[in-house]
Amino acid sequence: MADANAILLLLSKGHGSLTVGGILSGLGMGEHVAKRTKRARVLAALAVLQRGGLAELTWPKEDKAHPGALFHITPAGRAFLKDGKKLPCCRRGKLDVPPPADTLQQRFWSAMRILRKFTVPELIGAAAKDESPRSCRTRAYKFLDALRSAGVVTELRVRGDGFKRFALVRDLGPHAPAARADHLLDHNTRETIPFATTEAKL
Numbered sequence: 001m002a003d004a005n006a007i008l009l010l011l012s013k014g015h016g017s018l019t020v021g022g023i024l025s026g027l028g029m030g031e032h033v034a035k036r037t038k039r040a041r042v043l044a045a046l047a048v049l050q051r052g053g054l055a056e057l058t059w060p061k062e063d064k065a066h067p068g069a070l071f072h073i074t075p076a077g078r079a080f081l082k083d084g085k086k087l088p089c090c091r092r093g094k095l096d097v098p099p100p101a102d103t104l105q106q107r108f109w110s111a112m113r114i115l116r117k118f119t120v121p122e123l124i125g126a127a128a129k130d131e132s133p134r135s136c137r138t139r140a141y142k143f144l145d146a147l148r149s150a151g152v153v154t155e156l157r158v159r160g161d162g163f164k165r166f167a168l169v170r171d172l173g174p175h176a177p178a179a180r181a182d183h184l185l186d187h188n189t190r191e192t193i194p195f196a197t198t199e200a201k202l
Helices: 004-011 020-027 035-051 075-082 104-115 120-127 133-149
Strands: 055-058 070-073 117-119 153-155 165-168 183-185 192-194
Touching: 004 020, 004 035, 004 055, 004 070, 004 075, 020 035, 035 055, 035 104, 104 117, 104 120, 104 133, 104 165, 117 120, 120 133, 133 153, 133 183
Parallel strands: none
Antiparallel strands: 055 070, 117 165, 153 165, 183 192
């Protein structure tokens, strides 16, 4: 299990800006844990840190070859460490919520919770692994369509580069919701969220 407190400490060192890959290397997570599983766990821990205002991200807009978003510690995060505090959502230094399954949809959801505002290319860049670009785009738009119909995601103005922007307006929790014929199933609470229309999703 990725340790959110350890990630915060890692971000406080040096320049304090790391990609998910850099965080994985810095944590030295055991080789017996699959790489994709490690990534999902780190994304979940980063979401905890961001919700607490202890870490945030920047996205290199001009460098297309950059491996992804950069995460860095906030002044509040440094003060948190200086005071010797531990995250209240952690127990024995571990995340109190078990890691969700490592699927593309789950990684999309974890990335949304971190990015908060995003385009589909940014979402794919943060979440995709071995899937084909075409499959990623199709599944990303279908998932976003369902989330938007349930009022979980809203569409923003088109960016200067022509890409639609979206914003996560309702954070349901670490586990990705699942689309059904006329509603969204929240796997965190087992509650259903009806779609604005009865059109089938996903």
